[in-house]
Amino acid sequence: MRIVASGFLSRAEPGTNRANLTFPMALSLSDGTLIATLRAGPEKDTASDRIEIYRSADDGATWTGPDTPFVSPAVEGKGGSLKICYLTELAPGRLIAAAMWIDRTTYPGLPLFNADTEGCLPMAILLADSHDNGVSWSGWRHVPMPAEIGPPSLTSPLLKLADGRLAMSIETNKPYLDRSKWQQRAVYFHSSDQGQTWSAPVTVAEDPTGRIFNWDLRAAVGPDGRIASFAWTYDSQTSTYLDIHRRVSTDGGLSWTPPEAIGVSDQAARPAIRRDGSVVLAWVDRFGTQSIRARYAPAIDAPFSPDSEVVIYTHGAGEAASADTGDMLASMDLWSFGLPFAEVLPGGDVLVFYYAGEPKALDIRWARLTV
Known part of the structure; x- marks a missing residue:
């Protein structure tokens, strides 16, 4: 695997409401074009955050935008x-x-994550529909969540399953002032009516002891209908990152294989599953090499070969992880690169999007990989 091209989806504008661009994603549409979204704001977490949309008709080499249809x-x-x-x-x-919506009214001016309690601001999941490839959109509708979920984190795009159902990957959180032990878990909700109504949650990943956190489950559906999910795995007792763990489901996320360490640690990207079933997985190594890397596996459940590894981005000298979970998570606002997201192009190459730069100017960049 090698990098054959790289560039920018969008450049930051320091000192403006577009100084920090993060949370990129892209979707290859049936008509051969690409549509991408990102979050823009003056800093990494603000009440003035907004979503921008971009488009490409040349496999991501150039982009038009931004459009801002969402209020x-x-x-x-x-x-x-x-x-x-x-x-x-x-x-x-x-x-x-x-979309993941953040309540900026209940605790005005406070950050998303409370490092003291490990709780989050109130959040909600919203859905909207488009019948013209994203040119226009319906109003938002709120997806009700059981109280046990707490503030819900959306960790992947809605998955279109082989039987036509949709699956939504959600991570539980504690309320902002809750000082109880964080019993973190990741769940799926399912919809049989294209997102109008949703099932009860099904647990995907959980440590009953509360020691191991399974964060940011990134998932995609393979051509054979299987789902692959990759968890950012953290030991809260030792304050260390474990290997990324893979889980595979053959029944639309109702049951899963035991978690399997894949040989690299830190935060996984949304995987790119190609038409032949092979997988390109990017990930962030913040506290070791301070880089974004990618590896290739020939099948959804096959090993990721170290020989296939490519370095997509290198930031600088390594940084030690905090010994405190709350402090470590709060420091994410200071990190200046990450959140990779991979999408397969019609010809089989893979685009990996990520943010990078400096705290006052974060761009969205891309790298094109060929296998």
Whole structure:
């Protein structure tokens, strides 16, 4: 595997509401074009965050945009901002957007994550529909969550399953002032009516002792219908990152293989699963080499060969992880690269998107990989 091209989806504009660009994603549409979203704001977490849309007709070499069709609504009477927006193609021309909304009213001016309690601001998951490839959108609709979920984190685009159902990957969190032990878990919700209603949650990853956290499950569906999910795995007792763990489901996320360490640690990208079933997985190594890398596996459940590894981005000298989970998570606002997201192009190459730069100017960049 090698890098054959690289560039920028969008450049930061320091000192403006576009100084920090993060949370990139892209979707290859049935008509051969690409549509991408990112989150823009003056800093990494602000009440003025907004979602931008970009398009490419040449496999990501050049982009048009930004368009800003999404307005953050009030949810249950509270004002807030959109943090993440993932797109899924339901049929040619028909898209569904899934967004994570942050309540900026209940605790005004406070950061998303409370390092003291390990709780999060109130959050909500919102959905919208488009029937013209994302040119225009319906209003947002709120997805109700059971109280046990707490503030919900959206960790992947909605998955279109082989039987036509949708699956939504959600991570549980604690309320902002909750000082109880964090019993973190990741769950799936399923919809049989294209996102109008959703099932009860099904647990995907959980440590009953509460010691091991399975964060940011990044997932995709293979050509044979199997789902591969990759967890950012953290030991809260030793404050260390474990290997990324892979889980595979053959029944749409109702049951999963035991978690399997893949040989590299830190935060996984959304995997790119190619038409032949092979997988390109990028990941962030913040505390070792301070780089973004990628490896190749010939099948959804096959090993990722170290010989296939490519370095997509190198930032600088390594940084030690904090010995405190809350402090470590709060420091994410200071990290100046990460959140890779991979998408397969029609010809089989893979685009990996990520943010990088310096705290006052974070760009969205891309690298094109060929296998």
